[in-house]
Amino acid sequence: MCVRTLVGSETGETMSTLSDSKQTSGKLSRAKEKYMRLHEEKLEKQKLLRRREQEKNALYLPDLADDVLTASTAHYSQLLKKLTKYYEVVRRSKTYKIFFHTTQPTHIIMIVAVLFVASVLVPTKERAQVSGHSYSTAASFIYLTSFVIHFGAQIWMTFVSGLSLYFALPRHAFGEVQRVLFPRYFTINACLSLTTLLIFVKHHPAYMWDVEIAIQVGAMSGAFFLELLIRLYLTPPLLQLIVQKNNLERAAGVGNEIGGHNAGPLKNCPHYLKIHQAFRRVHVTVAMGNMLTMAFTVLHLYYIASKLCVL
Template sequence: MCFRSKIGESDTVSPVVESRYQMAQKLKKQKRKAMQQHQSNLERETSASEVAPNTLNRDLLALSTIYYRVLLCAITDFFAKYQDTRFYRILFCTTQPAHLVLLIAVVTTVTLVSPYQSSDDGASSSGSSPLTNLVYLTAFMMHFGAQMWMTFVSGLTLYFAVPRHTFGEVQRVLFPKYFGMNSILSAITLYIFVSLHPSNTWDTCIALQVGSMVTCFLLELIIRLYLTPPLLRLMSAKNAIETAAGVGLEIGKHDPGVLIQCPHYVKIHQAFRKIHMTVAIGNMLTMACTLIHAHYLASKICML
């Protein structure tokens, strides 16, 4: 703008104006060079992406991953068709099915541990089949391993490594599966153990094992049915408010920022923390019950 006016008015150009003009020309050249470099990088990436499918087609791991994803998408689409039905809403959006599941679990557990006269008074774990032992040990090991990994490895590592909202999204997906899978594994372990140890053969040690396994199973089931759904709803509501306020990207800490002055957010956060603390305490109690049974199994191992 002022370059042309000043140059037109006088044949002499001041050193300051000339210096600025040279700097602007230099910046334009650097910008043009950077754009050309960026364009060449895009062309190389495009050509590499055209060759990649042929390479992936010969990769067994890539093929298995693709087919597994296709299978998961098909299952997801299959269940998505029934999410708008009345049966689905009654089953998953109300508390009545949770009451029914818990009632069935309690009745089944009481039936298993109630005193009865076995047809074989000498029944014990020594009479179990190798297949039964395999199922029992596999269920227990998966249960114990999932507890250790979720509590001490996955949870702590992600909390101190990724933004808080990213950590929350991961936990939102894992929580229902974690407690659901653990309750099923606890039920399998309890059923096999009680089947191989009739109540008329119990001593103090066996009674302690059965009590800890029953406690573990019912706690995990209650957490899955009654605590996980409201926890996830509060998490979603809290994250939505934090995203709108521009917070939630901190790592390894909770910094609400300006939301500390919002009564609605504070109320949601307090409710979330209360349920989350209850879930954490329940999870630690189930781990204690699992460790009791792990100590029992360790005392029964005979090393050659």
């Protein structure tokens, strides 16, 4: 009897404990539901207030900026895809192979550039009679813009982008970046140099030249021809050497070091050493040409600073 009574009492206590826990969990769930309902109502009120503010202002700039950014990004992506398709079609054409896989078009472009600049620099009677001291604001704006962009690109590429990426990226990643930047860099710089030269010569005809102006024309012409020579004759072999060197290094498991060069097992390979020496030779030539064009640009910057009358 005592045992049965104890068992019964324990069973009753267990049932009461279970009922209490159920009641507690029920209270907690109801409190949680109530809190969630209040939170949702608060969010709905905030959305309603925001919508009313938007309707009052009729132009909500953050949302408009997000929409414009999203739309412009989507359109830009579609444009790039279309241009990529057209570029792939052009790459398979015979004209592209003639222009970019043979040296004759390079010589033609260089000859045309030399003849064009010579025709601009050499004075003629008609040009001497027509030319005067007419200075337009638009021409001055284009002249200063092209020169400033040119000089800024040289400073950024030489002292900021190149050094920063060299000491921050693995060597192969840095090489891939340079493969993309080098052709664009020298193409843009050559176009900007030519623009600066043409506008400067237009406002300073040859019959008005003194020693100072002749030096400036020579410096700008030298910068243009150097950048064009580097783009046409040195950049393509440099890119090919980068590809060949990187392929050999990947096969040997090297090229991921940062801020230095470690040939690893390739240091005794004659073929790799030959490619590496050719790469270093072309790269040093390109770097020296770039520094020389920068010196020409700084010389013209000093000339512009000496002629400023706004300070």
